[in-house]
Amino acid sequence: MEKSIDLVRESAAWSLPDFNQLRHQAIDLATQVTIGRSAFLDKYEVKSELEYKQQSMRDKRIMYHAHIGMNDIESTAQSIGRIHHQLATQGFRLDRAGYAIDRRMGLPAENRSAAAAETGPMLTRAEDWHSLAQSAPIQPHLGDFMIGQPASVANTVQALRIGCTTIGNLSQFFTFEAPGWNDTAATAAQTYQAMALLAEFRSQGAMLHSYLEDGYGALFRHCSTLAAWAMLERYIVEELIGTRLTHCIGGLTQDPIKRVGWVLALQTIHRGEHVGSMIYGDTLSFGADFEKNRAVTAEYLLWDILAQLHAPSGHAVLPLPVTEAIRIPAA
Numbered sequence: 001m002e003k004s005i006d007l008v009r010e011s012a013a014w015s016l017p018d019f020n021q022l023r024h025q026a027i028d029l030a031t032q033v034t035i036g037r038s039a040f041l042d043k044y045e046v047k048s049e050l051e052y053k054q055q056s057m058r059d060k061r062i063m064y065h066a067h068i069g070m071n072d073i074e075s076t077a078q079s080i081g082r083i084h085h086q087l088a089t090q091g092f093r094l095d096r097a098g099y100a101i102d103r104r105m106g107l108p109a110e111n112r113s114a115a116a117a118e119t120g121p122m123l124t125r126a127e128d129w130h131s132l133a134q135s136a137p138i139q140p141h142l143g144d145f146m147i148g149q150p151a152s153v154a155n156t157v158q159a160l161r162i163g164c165t166t167i168g169n170l171s172q173f174f175t176f177e178a179p180g181w182n183d184t185a186a187t188a189a190q191t192y193q194a195m196a197l198l199a200e201f202r203s204q205g206a207m208l209h210s211y212l213e214d215g216y217g218a219l220f221r222h223c224s225t226l227a228a229w230a231m232l233e234r235y236i237v238e239e240l241i242g243t244r245l246t247h248c249i250g251g252l253t254q255d256p257i258k259r260v261g262w263v264l265a266l267q268t269i270h271r272g273e274h275v276g277s278m279i280y281g282d283t284l285s286f287g288a289d290f291e292k293n294r295a296v297t298a299e300y301l302l303w304d305i306l307a308q309l310h311a312p313s314g315h316a317v318l319p320l321p322v323t324e325a326i327r328i329p330a331a
Contacts, residue, residue: 016185022193029157030200038133038140038163040096048165048205049096049139050244053275056095057312062305064093065141065278065316069100073121077131084136096166096278096316098141099132106149106178115179120144123158133162140164141277143209143248148173150187152194166207166246166277167198170233171215192241199242208237209277211248218252223261230269238270245270250280250318256303263307263315276315279304286325293322 035048046052056063066083070076080097087094102120104112112122123129132140142164146155149172159167173191181187198206210233212226220226230247237245247270249262259279267274285296297319304317321328 017189019192022189023196026153026193026196027200029153030197033157033160033197033201035165035201035204035206036133036161036163039135039137040133040139041163043137049141050165050205050207050275052095052139053314057275057314060309060312062308063095063314063316065096065098065318066094067098067100067318069120071119071121073123073128073131076121077135080132080138081135084138094138096139096141098143098278100144101142103145103179105155106145106151106176107181108151109154111150111180118179126158129158129162133164139166141166141209143168143211143277145172145176145178147194147198147208148176148187148191150178150181150183150190152187152190153197156194156197160201160206165201165205166209167194168209168211168248168277169214170195170208170210170237170245171212171217174215175218176214195237195241195243198244202242202244207244207246207275207277209246209248210237211251211277211280213249213252213280217249223258223265227265227269230266234269246275246277246314248277248280248315250278250304251283254282254284254300256300259300260303260307260310263313264311267311267313274313276313278316278318279307281318281320283320283324286320286322288326290322293325297322 044052068076068079070079076099083094100120102122103118104115105123107115140162142159146152146159146167146169148169156167173187195208198208212230216229217226234245237243247266250259253259253262266276282296282300286293301317301319308315
């Protein structure tokens with residue numbers, strides 16, 4: 001909390017560009033960007049993931065999410081292709097995949113080589129970006145180290161061009177830091193401009209993703225406080241900027257009934273117009289016993305599915321790998 005107070009005090013002294021200037025730049029940039037066609041969008045003949053989600057909500061069809069990020073882009077692309085093939089042979093499908101990319105991707109391109117390598121792939125070439133969208137008919141979700149980071153605008157442009165229409169992560173602006181970066185004012189300007197850019201593509205289904213538990217939501221003790229924070233994010237994004245906001249929660253929520261409650265609460269917060277990105281799997285209850293982990297997954301997944309059948313919100317459900325607390329599965 002002291003860090004938050006310090007951030008507020010520091011922000012009062014920031015030298016920020018005029019927001020009208022940033023907005024006009026975003027509007028101009030939007031004229032140079034065309035939303036691409038991912039393999040997923042082509043297969044299901046939709047213009048955006050939002051359209052697909054809305055159809056699934058009407059049909060009460062459960063959507064599934066996976067989070068993937070091998071150490072390089074080649075293995076990541078191969079893994080998503082293998083997952084699609086193995087599921088398809090058994091009559092199943094994965095609707096969307098979030099990519100756990102290297103944290104250096106949040107930095108401007110010219111700063112990345114000086115930062116230490118971390119886990120997850122780097123997207124250094126145009127073909128690296130396209131491989132996320134073309135390796136399988138699984139919609140790419142880019143919700144880590146994109147918006148909310150120093151390279152927000154450039155990354156958002158690249159994501160839109162490959163057909164990714166759900167991009168985040170607003171919550172990371174408040175709590176995540178790019179390696180070796182300390183210019184918070186520049187990050188704030190980039191974050192605003194990226195959100196303004198998405199606002200220009202709202203009618204085409206573009207959405208700003210915010211995983212509440214990646215931000216201050218991980219620190220609040222009461223659900224009511226987190227709900228108030230979600231309301232604040234919605235006010236800033238939807239009413240002040242005009243961007244469509246999609247909220248995610250779940251990774252730090254163990255009680256399956258409370259998970260259902262959040263699906264209903266977010267719909268109320270968004271005044272009945274919410275289309276969610278995903279409900280993250282319970283990351284707190286896993287241990288070294290894989291059978292117990294499997295039981296945990298079955299329990300929360302059952303409640304998450306029941307919530308979508310009772311009150312479809314567009315959230316894809318996420319069955320975490322039962323080995324996650326010990327090791328990340330290899331492709």
